[in-house]
Amino acid sequence: MGFSSAMILNWLHFWDVALALMGLFIFSCLLQRFTNKNGPMLWPVLGIAPSIFLNAHTIYDWVTMALIKAGGTFHYKGVWFGGSHGIITLDPSNIEYMLKTRFSNFPKGKYYRERFHDLLGDGIFNADNELWKEQRRLATSEMHSGRFVEYSFFSMQELVHKKLLKLMEKVVVSGCSIDLHEVLLRFTFDNICSVALGADSGCLELDLPQSPFVKAFEEATELTMFRFMVPPFVWKPMKLFGIGFEKRLKEATKIVHYFAENTVKDRRGELKRLGSLKDRFDLLSRLMDSEKQHFSDKFLSDFCISFILAGRDTSSVGLAWFFWLVQKHPEVENKILKEINEILGQRQCTEKESPDGDTVFTVEELKKMVYLQAVLS
Incomplete structure (x- = not known):
């Protein structure tokens, strides 16, 4: 041819x-x-x-x-x-x-906002202008209150002694290895859920269970980032037709919002039943119990989801780097231990320990750990 x-x-x-x-x-x-x-x-x-x-x-x-x-x-x-x-x-x-x-x-x-809206809604991490200022004002006023600071301290103390140390003891006794970063992620997630929602996520139990809420939260944050890597004419049709990573993102955000919305709903019911949440000091309860203004359930749900996002990865990654750097610099570790032993040496013999025999530091003792604070900074 x-x-x-x-x-x-x-x-x-x-x-x-x-x-x-x-x-x-x-x-x-x-x-x-x-x-x-x-x-x-x-x-x-x-x-x-x-x-x-x-x-x-x-x-x-x-x-x-x-x-x-x-x-x-x-x-x-x-x-x-x-x-x-x-x-x-x-x-x-x-x-x-x-x-x-x-x-x-x-x-x-x-x-930025349209990519994060499905997960964060109008929470502080996804808000601008007056809406952002209002949420920042609320968070600052509540987080700096004496009751909230005291509640945060004792929540952290209880989480360390009743869960984290017990898990570490189990690891030592069994002689097995463990992913420290994963443990710290679970630790900070449990802590932020307690402080923000007054709820126990349960992901730092001894058997390290897989919490549907925690898994969905991780997946939702990771998949949301894909929207920044592909153009809108790709991810928006995928969202419309429910295909690819957008389908998984929709399922994950549904679980996250279901957990947050149910927590808000249950707390709202408790407020109506008791007439006050004065015995609760978590952020959600303090906002809901405010007499000055009424917040919608959606506002509270979005606010708390953003708060969880803010307090989880930042703290856990910081702690992971801290322990890695301390392990690389034994002279720093020795100075930290020396400072702690000096503070313990100043204790009176009548001072109490935890029921399990663990050493429990007071707020005043923690403030004396100047070198440790410098290392953490």
């Missing part, structure tokens, strides 16, 4: 266009690499997306090295027409400028 001259010309034109586009692609890559020597590679059309997927298995190490190489700050762009572009920074002066000096110049905006 022969080829007509028209077919041959079309074929040649196709390869001319293909080679021209390939040349343009290579030229754009080289140009971007020369003009952006410090930041991660921004590919033509696809932006930073290929770099993220190529390094997905070591994403935290990759981001850390990229920030170090760029001097702490770099620009990024996402897929064309995806609306994703901005700056990633860990420079303290930049962070202070955004969060303090010119905070009003950096609202979250529609791009």
Whole structure:
């Protein structure tokens, strides 16, 4: 079968266009690499997306090295027409400028809010302007109250002695290994649920059970981040038709909201039955028992979900790094132990211990641990 001259010309034109586009692609890559020597590679059309997927298995190490190489700050762009572009920074002066000096110049905006709305609703982490100010005012006033501080302290103390130390003793006796980061995640989750909702998530029991709420919360936060990695013309149709990761996200957020909404509903019923929540000091109860204003159940649910998100990963990751660094610097560990032993040496023999014989530190003793506080900072 022969080829007509028209077919041959079309074929040649196709390869001319293909080679021209390939040349343009290579030229754009080289140009971007020369003009952006410090930041991660921004590919033509696809932006930073290929770099993220190529390094997905070591994403935290990759981001850390990229920030170090760029001097702490770099620009990024996402897929064309995806609306994703901005700056990633860990420079303290930049962070202070955004969060303090010119905070009003950096609202979250529609791009951020619509991606987190299914999980966080109008909670403080997803609020702007007056709504954010109101929630911050409420959180600050309640968290700084003497009753809440005292409740938080004793909740933490009880969680450490009745759950965390018992779990560690079991690990030592059995001689098995354990993922410390996972234990600390469970520890901080139990603590924040107690402080925020006055509820026990139950994920730090001795057998380390898998809590549906905890699992759903983790999955919902991870899947929500995918919305920042793909353009809206991809994830929005997926959400509409309930396919892919959007289907899993919908199922996870449903479990999270069901738990939070039921907790609010039960507490509301308790308030109506008793007429007051004066014997409860968790954040949800204090907001609900406020005589000054009435908050809707949705507002309280969104507020508490954001509070859980704020108090879980931050504390657990900080503690994991703390123990890793202490293990790497035995001289620091020795100074911490020396300070603790000196404080214990100042105790009177009549001072009490816990029923299980564990050493229980008072607030005054903890304030004396200046070196430990410096290390934690």
